Amino acid sequence: GAVVSQHPSWVICKSGTSVKIECRSLDFQATTMFWYRQFPKQSLMLMATSNEGSKATYEQGVEKDKFLINHASLTLSTLTVTSAHPEDSSFYICSANAGGTYEQYFGPGTRLTVT
Amino acid sequence: DQQVKQNSPSLSVQEGRISILNCDYTNSMFDYFLWYKKYPAEGPTFLISISSIKDKNEDGRFTVFLNKSAKHLSLHIVPSQPGDSAVYFCAASVAGGGNKLTFGTGTQLKVEL
Numbered sequence: 001g002a003v004v005s006q007h008p009s010w011v012i013c014k015s016g017t018s019v020k021i022e023c024r025s026l027d028f029q030a031t032t033m034f035w036y037r038q039f040p041k042q043s044l045m046l047m048a049t050s051n052e053g054s055k056a057t058y059e060q061g062v063e064k065d066k067f068l069i070n071h072a073s074l075t076l077s078t079l080t081v082t083s084a085h086p087e088d089s090s091f092y093i094c095s096a097n098a099g100g101t102y103e104q105y106f107g108p109g110t111r112l113t114v115t
Numbered sequence: 116d117q118q119v120k121q122n123s124p125s126l127s128v129q130e131g132r133i134s135i136l137n138c139d140y141t142n143s144m145f146d147y148f149l150w151y152k153k154y155p156a157e158g159p160t161f162l163i164s165i166s167s168i169k170d171k172n173e174d175g176r177f178t179v180f181l182n183k184s185a186k187h188l189s190l191h192i193v194p195s196q197p198g199d200s201a202v203y204f205c206a207a208s209v210a211g212g213g214n215k216l217t218f219g220t221g222t223q224l225k226v227e228l
Contacts, residue, residue, distance in 0.1 A: 004158070032214055043204065043220045044159070049213055057213075093158050102147045102208045104216055106158030 003027050004096050006107035013084055013114055020080045021110045023094030029074035030096035034104060035067070037090045044093065050077050084114040118142045119207050121219040128226050134192040136222050138205035141186065145207035149216065150179060150190045153202045162203075163190070195226045 003026040013019050023033055032051050036044040048069050050056040056069035066088075068080040077096075081088055091111050095104035120139045128134045138148075146167040151159035165172040165179045165188070172179050178191045192199055202223050206216040 006158070034215070044218045046215060046217075049215060091156070095158070097214045099214075102149065102214055102216070103161050103164065104214070105161065106151075108158045109156065111156065 002105040004107040010111040018082045023077045025075045025096040031099035032097045033077035034095045036093045086114045119219040121222045125223040131194045134195045136190040144209045146210045147208045149206045151204045
């Protein structure tokens with residue numbers, strides 16, 4: 001149980017284009033989903049928290065107009081990196097929380113490379 | 116401001132021995148702590164957690180100890196196995212904090228034959 005999928009697992013895009021990453025909870029309903037990014041050999045940095053049907057809450061320093069988050073249902077959240085630039089290249093990971101517990105279950109991550 | 120710290124970036128242990136991974140925190144409002152294991156290019160996998168009302172939680176080969184007065188927790192793995200080689204992150208949460216987790220910087224564990 002508690003499986004979270006992410007798609008795509010890796011993506012290469014050209015500078016200036018937008019990329020959408022999907023995060024799905026496969027066997028449970030996720031009241032809250034989280035988006036992280038991880039740079040090589042660094043910790044996971046929380047970007048934003050999204051609750052189904054409401055606007056995402058972004059962490060300080062994260063541009064909400066650049067990283068668009070939509071949590072359309074209890075099993076799906078999407079992160080769109082708009083007008084991507086090489087500095088946006090990173091490993092993006094989502095997680096889901098079923099509510100009532102602190103445990104977050106993570107997706108396998110998406111490697112984004114912007115050329 | 117790194118509220119959760121793992122001061123050892125790496126640890127090497129022989130197979131069969133005990134692995135002890137340490138984590139320190141500064142925010143006294145943290146009341147729930149978790150350990151995750153992560154392989155390269157994969158998402159973290161939940162291992163074990165502990166509430167601040169406890170000082171120990173055990174699950175198979177994994178035991179987490181919490182010392183609130185020292186703001187310190189540790190993960191013990193015994194016996195260590197080669198498949199345990201991964202990066203281990205501790206994470207902490209504040210009650211009423213929307214279930215947000217603050218992660219430590221990670222410790223790379225290598226279990227050698």
